[in-house]
Structure formats: structure tokens, C-alpha cells
Amino acid sequence: SQQGEEDPQALSIQEGENATMNCSYKTSINNLQWYRQNSGRGLVHLILIRSNEREKHSGRLRVTLDTSKKSSSLLITASRAADTASYFCATDTGRRALTFGSGTRLQVQP
Amino acid sequence: NAGVTQTPKFQVLKTGQSMTLQCAQDMNHEYMSWYRQDPGMGLRLIHYSVGAGITDQGEVPNGYNVSRSTTEDFPLRLLSAAPSQTSVYFCASRLTGTRTDTQYFGPGTRLTVL
Numbered sequence: 001s002q003q004g005e006e007d008p009q010a011l012s013i014q015e016g017e018n019a020t021m022n023c024s025y026k027t028s029i030n031n032l033q034w035y036r037q038n039s040g041r042g043l044v045h046l047i048l049i050r051s052n053e054r055e056k057h058s059g060r061l062r063v064t065l066d067t068s069k070k071s072s073s074l075l076i077t078a079s080r081a082a083d084t085a086s087y088f089c090a091t092d093t094g095r096r097a098l099t100f101g102s103g104t105r106l107q108v109q110p
Numbered sequence: 111n112a113g114v115t116q117t118p119k120f121q122v123l124k125t126g127q128s129m130t131l132q133c134a135q136d137m138n139h140e141y142m143s144w145y146r147q148d149p150g151m152g153l154r155l156i157h158y159s160v161g162a163g164i165t166d167q168g169e170v171p172n173g174y175n176v177s178r179s180t181t182e183d184f185p186l187r188l189l190s191a192a193p194s195q196t197s198v199y200f201c202a203s204r205l206t207g208t209r210t211d212t213q214y215f216g217p218g219t220r221l222t223v224l
Contacts, residue, residue, distance in 0.1 A: 033213070042114075042200055042215035043153070088152055090213075097143040097168065097202070098213060100152035 005101050006089055012107040019076040021104040023089030024069075030092045032065060034074050037086045037103070046074075046087075081110045111136050114216035116201050122222045123191040131186040131219050133201030141204045141211075142184040143168070144176065146197040147218075153200060159184055191223045 007022045023032070031050045035043040049056045049065045049072065056063045062075040076083055086105050090098040117132045135142065143158035145168075155168030159178040173195060175187040184203075188195060199219045204211040 035215075042217045043202075045212045045214070048212070090153075097141070097155050097158040099155065099169075100145070102150070102152040 006087070006104040008104060009102070010105045010107070012109065013079055014109050015079060015081055017079055019079050019083070019106055019108070021074045021087050021106070023072045023074070023101055025072075025089075025091045025101075026070065027091075027093055029067075030094045032063075032072050033090045033092070033098065034061075034063060034072075035088045035090060035100075037088065039085070043088065076106075079106075079108045081108050084108045113137065114201055114203055114214050116199075116216035116219050118219060119217065120220050122224065123188070124224050125192060127188075127191050129188050129191065131188075131199055131201075131221075133184045133186065133216060134182050135184075135201075135203040135214070136182065137203065137205070137214070138181060139203035139214075140181070140206050141213075142178065143202050144174070144184070144186045145200045145202065146170065146195075147200060148197050156186065156199075188221075193223045195221065196223045197221060 005024050013019050031048055033048045034046045037043045047058045047063050049063050060077045065072045084107050086103040088100050088103045090100045114135045140161045144156040145153035147153050154170050156174050157168050157176040159165045162178050162181050165176050201216040202213050204213040
């Protein structure tokens with residue numbers, strides 16, 4: 001089974017609203033990363049949070065990490081139609097390459 | 111830099127055929143990996159390499175071979191294609207074993223096996 005699991009699987013919001021996606025994982029991690037994938041395209045790295053960090057910001061993105069609960073959240077503030085994409089969390093356990101969750105499909109209605 | 115490039119972009123195979131998916135990066139990255147993405151799912155790791163001459167299996171290696179003769183190239187070979195291998199394949203690379211390095215993805219190869 002997947003190391004990371006995103007929730008919800010799909011999310012539809014209006015432009016200007018905030019979007020929150022969650023990721024849960026099972027084993028200890030070195031870091032957790034969030035990626036975006038536009039339809040039919042490759043993945044683009046958004047942000048990385050280390051296991052000893054609790055919160056990180058990058059522009060309109062805010063990521064939190066709770067290692068005691070083995071969970072992370074990605075918040076996109078003031079969403080835009082261009083934010084429509086699938087968002088994946090990926091965990092780095094130090095053993096292999098990144099392990100990805102199944103993603104959250106975000107639809108931002110203009 | 112071209113980043114991570116993959117060829118072909120699309121491929122249709124018949125069951126039993128073999129082929130090689132090409133992946134190259136011009137960033138002198140040590141780590142390279144191959145993932146497959148099935149509809150509505152995340153990426154699953156097929157094989158990865160920590161440097162030239164070194165490869166290892168990922169989560170779903172069966173039916174695939176890899177080699178890493180150079181730092182730049184990391185081809186993925188399908189030995190005898192099966193319909194279950196219909197998927198989108200992504201190659202990725204990152205600079206070193208340093209876990210905080212950003213991973214860069216290629217644009218993907220969409221493979222259909224009939």
C-alpha cells in the first residue's frame with residue numbers, strides 16, 4: 001500500500017477560496033514533499049518540509065507537518081483557476097526514491 | 111539545461127513486444143528513477159539508480175530492466191510487454207543522495223499495450 005495517502009481525493013472550490021489537502025503516512029520520514037501535476041504533464045516540485053520542521057511557507061503555499069500524527073497538510077490561499085491540478089505528497093524515508101500518495105484533484109472554479 | 115528529457119512521448123505496443131524508454135538529464139544528477147502512474151493513482155517506483163553502474167529495484171520492478179552506464183542516461187526496458195504495463199512512465203532525477211534535493215521530473219511517456 002502507499003506510504004502517503006492524500007485526503008480528500010477530489011476538491012472543488014471557487015476562485016479566491018483557500019484549499020486544504022491532507023497527507024498521512026505510515027513510517028518515519030526524513031522529509032515530506034508536495035508536488036503539483038497539471039493534466040497530461042509531469043510533476044513539479046512545490047515545497048519540501050524536513051522532519052524537524054513544523055511549518056513552512058512559500059508564496060501562497062503553507063505546509064504543516066505533524067510527525068507525531070504522521071500527517072501533513074498543504075494550504076493554498078486565495079486560489080486561482082491556474083491552481084487547478086492534482087497535488088501529491090511524497091515521503092523520503094531514506095531507503096529508496098520518493099514514495100508518492102495517490103493525490104488530490106483540485107478544481108478551482110473561476 | 112534541457113532538464114530531464116524522455117522519449118518517446120507516446121508509444122503503442124502489441125503484447126509480447128519489447129522496447130526501451132529513454133531518459134536523459136543534463137544536470138549531472140547522481141540519482142535517477144523511473145515511476146509509473148496509472149489512472150487516478152499516484153506514482154509507483156519501478157527502479158532507481160544512485161549513480162553510474164548502480165541500480166536497484168523499487169516497488170513494482172517485475173517486467174522491467176534498467177541500466178546506468180553513464181550519469182546522463184537511465185533507459186527503462188520492457189522485456190515482453192503486457193496490457194498491465196499500459197501506463198504513463200515518468201523519469202526523475204535529483205542531484206545527490208542528499209534527501210533535501212529537489213527531484214525533477216521528465217514530461218512522461220504514455221504507453222499503451224494492446
